[in-house]
Amino acid sequence: MNQIDRTSSANLRVRFAPSPTGFLHVGSARTFIFNWLYARHNHGTMILRLDDTDVERNTEASVDSIFDGLQWLGLDWDESYKQSERHELHRKIAWSIFDKGLAYRDFTPAHTGESEKSGVQGTWLFNADMRELPREESNRRAAAGEPFALRFRVPREDAIGRQLPSAVGFAEGKLSVHFDDAVYGKQVKATADIEDFALLRSDGMPTYHLASCADDADLTISHIIRGQDHLTNTFKHVLIFEAAGHTPPQFAHLPLLVAPDGTKLSKRRHGPVVSVTTYRDAGFLPDAFINFLCLLGWSPKDDRTKMSLGELTDAFSLEGINRANAVVNFKEPAAARPLSGAIPEETFDAKAVWLNAEHIRALPIDDLSERLLPIVHEQYPNVTSKTMLRITPLIRERIKFLRDVLAAADFFLVEQLRPYDPAELIPQKGDAVMALKALQKAREVLASVEFNHDALDHALRAAAQELGLKAGQMFQPVRVSVCGRKNAPPLFETLEVLGKETTLRRIEDAIRRLS
């Protein structure tokens, strides 16, 4: 059965196959990333396939939203397909399975939705009348126009003695299907626990299971890397592959991403916090987001956490994937803070936020500056890239999200400072008189000094000494007058960028506020 050479990377082909039924959520993004990493690490082929079989639920908006997310991540693919354009192939394969006697027509009317989902009697297996329906009668009824679904004939005890597919054998005395998962190891399931699933619906459309396997076989996918929620479906898939005359690919199932409440991440229950574009809009760097996602369910095993895309690509392997579900430790925005439009920082997993800050700090100044500029321009269209380039180094260590630039660099950007509490001007262990004295001195000294770091440093320290103040007591009033608050970048660099004119004007203003 293992005739395909899976070690040869030239034939390595993986795929990401989202269904366009909503936005791209973080679990899907992580599946995409792992597939991409595996393909690139092994110089294989990355395929994007839209699994849009369910016309009812698919929307154009969803397709756009998924592409938005993928585009932001910045990871590419080599080939792309739409399942809805391949129905002929799916039907052809379904009927070839029927022709081999491995599927049969089921004329039972379709079920009315969810009603008999978790029946007390246990798993429904098959309807004997339909499964055993003579071929002639089946053909006759079909020819008469009676609707039917096409069902897979899962091997039962009646298959014993005949030629069995190679994935089917006996385990503990029971006829079972087996396959080897790259993450979860050997998997076995008794055919008595697998129902005769549908291949074609009564409207002739392929089901997900059929379409997915038919495409994977046709596109010669070598490795299927997907969420663990498909682990039990895989037994059916193995059966389809073999019935269609193909060797099943190598499977690798990923542990699920779960919410803090322990349940599988879902768009429905958890909302925008699980949408990729939410991270984009909050000012995450794509590489930081990718880094974060990779650490959920995978480990490089060498204690590294902050990793670039290149490092991730080099380090990635299926062996590093673990089996336990991982929680994305986000908070519901409503619980985090009364909503004010923007998504508060504490909404996101703290590690994601930290990684983002790390990636921001690792970016070269000019690169960071370029990414910051469009955000700044939303509110301050007149800021030049030259100015931005001077501001960036002063705030790089102080922002966790790209958007934070607006709050961190506000005093560089506005003409007029927002009104602040004059009490802020008063230094440690000082009073309003001291503040006033310091500012008047600063006004005097700064008027005649050259605005570069060293000159500023000398001038202000000397001024402090002259007044009998500690350096900090001198700096604080100046800082607050030019920044409008206590927490700000280092003073001299700040003054340098602000320039003499603005600095003096703001000190003047502060003196006015004090008196």
Add this chain to the structure above:
RNA sequence: GUCCCCGUCGUCUAGCCCGGCCUAGGACAUCGCCCUUUCACGGCGGUAACACGGGUUCAAAUCCCGUCGGGGACGCCA
């Protein structure tokens, strides 16, 4: 209900396959100290975990059995 998967600090994880180096390592978060003109960065240190119970063994986080807990799949949805 049936079947499948999982269970190491609050969270992500290393170690588990091939028992001893584990008085269980790292990271985030948290607490404290240092650096310092504020904030941040950085440095140092602390708190904190092998779900439980049996067994095998000289020795078990690592192997076996059971219990409990969590998740997932069971559709003519994907």
